[in-house]
Amino acid sequence: MLQDWLAKVVSFVSSLLDDIKKPILIIASSSAVSLWEIEFSKWSKSVKVVTYKGTKDIQSAIKDLDCQVLLSSPDAIFEDMDMFxxxxWELLVLDECQRAVFSTHFTKFQMLMADMKLLTVTGESVDTLQSYRNILSLVDCKNEKIHIDADMKTNDDINTLKEKLSPFIAFECMFSTPEFDEYWVPVHLSSTQIEQYCSILVSNLDALTSSSRKSPLHNVITQIQKCCDHPYLADPTLRNSSKPSSVDDPLAAEINISGKLQVLDKLLLEIKRCGLRTLVLFQVTKFLNMLHMRLSPRTNTNKTLLVFIC
Structure with missing residues (x-):
């Protein structure tokens, strides 16, 4: 998303270069300057982009206007403010102007002369109300001395500032969390699971009926949970006691012995048929490994991401 937004801004800036006579100044954080350089290099090698870090040779190039686009960090600009x-400038771009380094020095940025100003904002600002004031003071000359009582930080104040700012918004990208439909799917236990489930309860009857705090109830619950996932997790010896010779498809037999695996098998096969991708989250690593080994030959799990979560 960041690269898409940066590409849009660079595309707009590049479109101006053929029709302008003055250079463009882009002020971005030190960490973001390199991203701007990379993005400009993708568009055109003929665009003369200079990164200013306070060196004397570049100072002379700026004074002679021997560049089309000048990239710099706020600190470098402040050091040589008398020159700037x-x-x-044809265009002044303040990248991520909601950052603290911009908000604390907005009066200095107001001193920079430009025919056009482009301010980019990403994320939520720490002080939204003050950020709106600062941005308005830069883009609208009528609001250069905008002031609102600091004690009146109400929604009405913010809405008023938003309304004043709305004519100056060229592009707004709305970020939203995708909504997912959640379904709880009841899964029946297989006959083997039911038999094992009952066996666990019967063999631990004393623990279940005991009033002692030292009763191994936690172990019983753990065994039942394993049984509900797959019988082999609760009792690995069941795999050795099976008779492969009497089973036409051993893989299908291991899937059918678990109600949960049966449902996942059907879901993943249908998802594969539709050409979709899947993310499966699970808390038991052993079941996750079993799921991968059992289903990958049937469902092509290179399109299925299995993730263990704690």
């Missing part, structure tokens, strides 16, 4: 305030 005397240059008339």
């Amino acid at each position: 305030i005397h240059i008339k």
Whole structure:
């Protein structure tokens, strides 16, 4: 998403270069300057982009206007502010202007002269109300001295500022969390699971009826949970006691012995048929391994991501 947004801004900036006579100044955080350089290199090698870090040779290039786009961090601009305030820019871009480094020095940025100003905002600002004031003071000359009582930080104040700012918004990307439909699917136990389930309860009858705090009730619950996932997890010896010679499809037999695996098998086969991808989250690593070994030959799990969660 960040790269898409950056590509849009660079595309817009590049579209101006043929029709302008003055350079463009882009101010971004030190960590983001390199991203701008990479994005400009993708668009055109003929665009003369200079990154300013305070070096003297670049200072002379700026004074001679021997560049089309100048990239710099706020700190580098502040150090040589006396030079920059005397240059008339075609476009001033403040990247992620909601950052603290911008909000604390907005009066300095107001001193920069430009025919056009482009401010980008990503994420939520720490002080939304103050950010709206700062942005308005930059993009609208009528609001250069905007002031609202600091004690009146109400929704009405924010809504008023949003309304004033709305004519200046060129592009707004709305971020939203995708909504998922959640379904609880009841799964029947297989006959083997039912038999094992009852056996666990019967063999631990004393523990279940005991009033002692030292009763191994936790172990009983753990065994039942394993049984409900797959009988082999509760009793690995069941695999050795099976008779492969009497089974036409051993893989199908191991799937059918677990009600949960049966449902997952049908779901993943249908998902594969539709050409979709799947994310399966599970808490038991042994069952996750079993799921992968049993279903991958049938459902092509290169399109299924199995993830263990704690």
